[in-house]
Amino acid sequence: MYRDKREELVKKLKLEGHIFTKDVEKAFLEIPREEFIPSTIKNHAYIDTPIEIGNGQTISAPHMVAIMCEALDIKKGQKILEIGAGSGYHAAVVSRLVGEKGHVYTIERFLSLAENAKKNLENVGILNVTVEVGDGSMGLPKYAPYDRIYVTCAAPNVPPPLLKQLKNNGKLLIPVGKYVCDLDLLEKKDGKIVTKNLGKCAFVPLVGKYGH
Numbered sequence: 001m002y003r004d005k006r007e008e009l010v011k012k013l014k015l016e017g018h019i020f021t022k023d024v025e026k027a028f029l030e031i032p033r034e035e036f037i038p039s040t041i042k043n044h045a046y047i048d049t050p051i052e053i054g055n056g057q058t059i060s061a062p063h064m065v066a067i068m069c070e071a072l073d074i075k076k077g078q079k080i081l082e083i084g085a086g087s088g089y090h091a092a093v094v095s096r097l098v099g100e101k102g103h104v105y106t107i108e109r110f111l112s113l114a115e116n117a118k119k120n121l122e123n124v125g126i127l128n129v130t131v132e133v134g135d136g137s138m139g140l141p142k143y144a145p146y147d148r149i150y151v152t153c154a155a156p157n158v159p160p161p162l163l164k165q166l167k168n169n170g171k172l173l174i175p176v177g178k179y180v181c182d183l184d185l186l187e188k189k190d191g192k193i194v195t196k197n198l199g200k201c202a203f204v205p206l207v208g209k210y211g212h
Contacts, residue, residue, distance in 0.1 A: 002034050005046035009062055012048065018066040023074075027096035028066065036089035036120050055110045057204055059087045060152060064201060069093060071185050071198055072148045072173055075102075079143070081165065082106035083136035083206070084152035088117030091129045095121075104129045105143045107136045109207060137208030139165045146170060154181045154203040159210035163193065175203045178212060 010028050013019040019028065034045035037059060044051060050058040060068075068090075074080065076099040082091050085108035095104050106129060108114040114133045121129050132140060137159045139149070144165035151162070151174040158174055166172050166188050175181035183198040205212040 002032060002042075002045065006033070009046045009048065013063055013066050016063065018063045018070070020070060023097055024066060024069050024093075027069070027093045028062070030096050031089065031092045032124060033062070033089055035124050036087040036092065053087045053113065053116075055113055057084075057086055057110065057113060059089050060203075065090050065093055067183070067198070067201075068150055068173055069097060071183075072150060072171055074098060074148055077101040078147035079145075080104045081140055081143070081146040081149040081162075082152065083139070083149070083162070084108060085114055085117040085131050086152060087113070088120040088129070088131070090152060091117070091131075092121060092124065092126055095126050095129050098128065100128060102128060105132065105140050105146075106130070107132045107134050107140050109134065109136060135208035137161070137206055137210035141165060149173070151175065151206065152203065153206040154178055154212070155206040155210065156212055157210070158184070158186065159206075161210070163188065173198075175201050178205055179203075 019025050034042045037051050048062050050061045074097040078098050085106040091104045091106045114131050118131045139161040145167040147170050149172045154175040172186040183201045185196045187194045
């Protein structure tokens with residue numbers, strides 16, 4: 001049942017232009033979204049909408065996960081930092097994009113969500129994601145630098161530690177604003193930052209030293 005719904009959702013996201021590479025399509029088909037949402041609403045897993053997961057947080061709508069994955073142009077073997085683990089779903093999709101030789105580090109400020117994300121990732125057999133608890137607005141310096149960094153909550157501005165922890169030629173994707181935001185893609189090129197606006201989006205606020 002879920003497999004059929006997953007395939008239908010991927011077809012929809014392709015038709016809408018949110019998924020356009022084979023790697024992202026394959027990652028979406030391989031990750032069971034129903035394993036990352038509360039058991040009482042598993043039947044909502046393949047509706048293209050955000051879902052509340054507790055602590056005032058949400059799992060992003062599938063189309064937004066797809067937009068972010070495509071925008072980051074993730075390659076096999078890369079080291080990725082995610083700010084805001086949530087239920088672990090987004091990191092699970094990215095784990096497939098980096099492959100066995102790559103790794104995803106994700107930081108979550110709510111202990112209960114971090115523990116749940118760890119459990120969800122273990123349940124689906126994902127071994128290349130590390131979940132940490134802390135202030136995501138400060139990044140995760142102990143594993144830096146990163147090839148890609150993406151933020152799943154809205155920041156008032158781009159936190160300086162994230163730019164510092166980004167490799168040269170690395171990419172940072174972040175919603176800037178509050179609730180209704182600009183999705184900005186920043187690329188570090190020889191110490192200079194090139195920014196591209198990818199349009200409007202909506203996210204819960206980033207909380208922490210460089211948050212709201």
